[in-house]
Amino acid sequence: MESCKTDGSASSVVENNEEFKVHVFSSASELLGKLQEKWKSGEKKPYPAMYSSIFGGIILDPAMMVIPIDDHMVHRGHGVFDTAIIFDGYLYELDVHLDRFLRSAAKAKITSPFPRSTLRSILIQMTAASKCEKGTLRYWLSSGPGNFLLSPAGLPTSAFYAVVISEDFKQHNDGVKVITSTIPMKSPLFATMKNVNYLPNVLSQMEAEEQGAWAAIWVDDDGYIAEGPNVNVAFITNDKELIFPLFDKILSGCTAKRLLELAPKLVEQGKLESVKTKNLTVEEAKASAEMMFVGSTLPILPIVMWDGHPIGNGMVGELALALSDLLWDDMVAGPDTQKIPVPYV
Template sequence: MELVDDGDAGQCIGMGSMTQMKLQTLHEEEEEEDNKICLNSMEKSSSSSDQKSDAWEAGNGSEFKVHVFSSSSQLLEKLHEKWSSVKKQPYLAMYSSIFGGIICDPAMMVIPIDDHMVHRGHGVFDTAILLDGYLYELDVHLDRFLKSASKAKISSPFPQSALRSILVQLSAASQCKKGSLRYWLSSGPGDFLLSPAGCPTSAFYAVVIDDDFSQCKEGVEVVTSTVPMKPPQFATMKNVNYLPNVLSKMEAEEKGAYASIWIDEEGYIAEGPNVNVAFINHDKELLLPSFDKILSGCTAKRLLQLAAKLVEQGRLKGVRTANLTVEEGKGAAEMMFVGSTLPVLPIITWDEQPIGDGKVGELTMAVSDLLWDDMVAGPEVQRIPVPYV
């Protein structure tokens, strides 16, 4: 799949796609009198001279009046006005299968309101890291992405090889050397019903986000979440229904902590709101909760592979997954979060109880170094070079 640059539009457009410029000219030939039908029937204008040529304020009987955009060009002007005040643009490029290409104008990075991912939550997503011009672990994330889509009964509009190509080209178009790549697969736009039967095709979206992350060396505090976690059927797929995750994170912040820890219905430690959790016990074993009821973290699984080096060096006794009780977790020598952009975040207290001596652990930083080194200079199978122009 090849994408080409449309310099006249100031954005990158896919061959054969609907260009963003269509939105700017969609209604420009309409007469002013035709646009007046947009007026709210409850509002009577006393004078046509008081009306603007391309927009009005529609009243509803109260003092609050809603602005009505009567042309796409005026709406675009408003969107550009908003983004022109942003000092540093965080969203560098977006791909949309609806438009059929890459968008470099942040004002046009939109999805349809009738997309079922918006109003029904019928969608899945995944991520990848951009570091020093390389995409880290893109292929394993794409594998998980399509497994999530299969569980959600969403078919991709493209084969995996094309999805990969789109994401690599998107990264190149963004010119981003350090940031994150996020992408979504939706059952698509079509209507506002529950079933996706009325959606002509699924939709694929992706965006490159400028993000200056670095290795975490300071410890954080966590609390036990009182928000019920998702059942295994949904927790094991990376779907867009993140309300429990959001509420869990907010609960922790309200208590002055970084994040919450979920405990499953059997009393075993599960995960954080969007990260895996890991422990080092006093026998110097690296332990992670089993993945059968939680999301199988790509970074966490990579850590299990890399940590074998510390076993060979005699610094760790072993590496394994297991069902871990809260008592075992709080009684561990060291504790950490594991996630794509961290990649390891030390945890020093849980529910105000110190983990170990309450300081960042030596072995925690050792496994953090392993992951960070893998991100910076790992094997080619883990790091895909971005072909910047």
């Protein structure tokens, strides 16, 4: 009999023809105890709260933050998700993220088990129960659990899950390196739908890390700049134009759209000449004066090197920092329409 080795641990190695004995949990309480072992340390819990429509409530014990193995989001990838930022005790841009969430669900043919108002109320109540004042709120709609078939037709109900992730984030003043991804990007239908099928994104990110880069940039079949693995990308031309790639083949980033609303302030101050969305070729993009990623928790991350060649002078540019300040100030002291207070108890 041939030995079978995986990670090298005693629990996963079968050697010398010895039969490996799999433990059988005799009760739910024994299994729960095993799950809770991971969280017995005094360290701060990274996931202070979860909601599950399957359980019908908010879960505070991280050992119980699970979803059924027969949920179609798990074994078929039939689910969508979105996020919102928890910042100083309020939810930033929850409504615009929730609207995009429901648009994604409609494209994926998933019907929510609750109306929008109830989803919103659940997310606010769960954030309050978490007592987390800085982090991210991530939530999913799934076609639901019930079987391992391909079609969701026989499932009893769709499912809604959400989790609070305790996370610190700050402005980025240092630049990063990127590469051009060789992993094929998603087709427009799936790229514009924020779905859970992130394998291309994962492989693209791994490819970048293997080459010592922070992330990779996708280029579409027509040779135009698309996006990063989970963030939008923007450019400052030598004529001081802020340009985002068109959103017709990529995800419509909520933070990117908010920056498009805020950036005209820099035009008024004479720092920018214009703000627009348009197609950019790789050659045009690499000739830009500044380049940056734009995403919820960044909110701006300057890019100084692409495929081993400097962007502009290879230094973090003043306009990238000015745009970062615009978004950060909006998160800190922006209009109430962007900020939903959390009624912590």
